Amino acid sequence: MVRGDLSVFPFLSVMQMFLASGRSGRLSVEHIRGGQLWIERGEITHAEVGRLRGDAALQCLSSLDGGNFTFEAEQRSEQRTLSLKRDSALRRMLEDSEAWTPLLRAFPDWNQRLRFTARWNEAQPVTRGQYRMLHLISDSASIRALLERAPEPPRAALETLRPFLMAELIELI
Template sequence: MVRGDLNVFPFLSVMQMFLTSGRSGRLSIDHVRGGQLWIDRGEIIHAEVGRLRGDPALQLLSSLDGGTFTFEADQQPAQRTLSLRRDSALRRMLEDSEAWTPLLRAFPDWNQRLRFTARWNEAQPVTRTQYRTLHLIPDSTSVRALLERTQEPPRAALDTLRPFLLAGLIELV
């Protein structure tokens, strides 16, 4: 078993180490946006974050900027949702990581809840995609819970919500 702190060893560096080593096992990340990744000899074969599986979970894990990790060798996932070899996996995770930067500034604490402000009114024009994400706000206990419930990939959902947050139509509480 290998353990570490993602504040000392950044997530992408940890991923590069495990993918390059050719080891197989489960990488568990303890963080509000954390989850689990399964690696099989230099290939990411499955990712889970809460209810998210596969690509959406990997996208969310690419947002990590802290937390702790544990790697347990020779652990197999219950299912296989990904097939990403080392170079393509690292390239994709790097691109995802950079795309998360403005969203993490807007939504820094995923334990917070979103709510509509007094500036919101029912006549607010929204697209169908925006509506699908916005209608989850009243029932969600946190940003993380909302992202687990939406049909959109996590980054797309926050990209949808960000303009409403910046305009003061929704807020974090």
């Protein structure tokens, strides 16, 4: 078993080490955006973050900038939602990580909730996709819970909501 702190050893460096080693096992990360990721001989085969699976879960894990990790060798997943070899996996996680930067500035704490502000009015024009995301706000327990129920991948969901946050039509509480 290998343990560490992602504020000391960045997530992408940890992933590079495990993917390059050719080892198989489960990487678990304790963090509000954390979850589990399975690696088999240098290939990512499955990822889970709460109710998210596969690509959506890997996208969340790529946003990690902290948390504690544990790697348990020879742990295999019963599911196979991904098939990403080392180089393509690292390239994709790097691209995802960079794309998260402005979203994590806008939505820094996924334990927070969103609510409509007094500036919101029912005549506000929205697209169908925006409506689906905004509809989730009224009963969301937290940003993480909202993203687990969102019809879009996590990053796209927050990109949909960010303009409403910047326009002060919704707020973090």
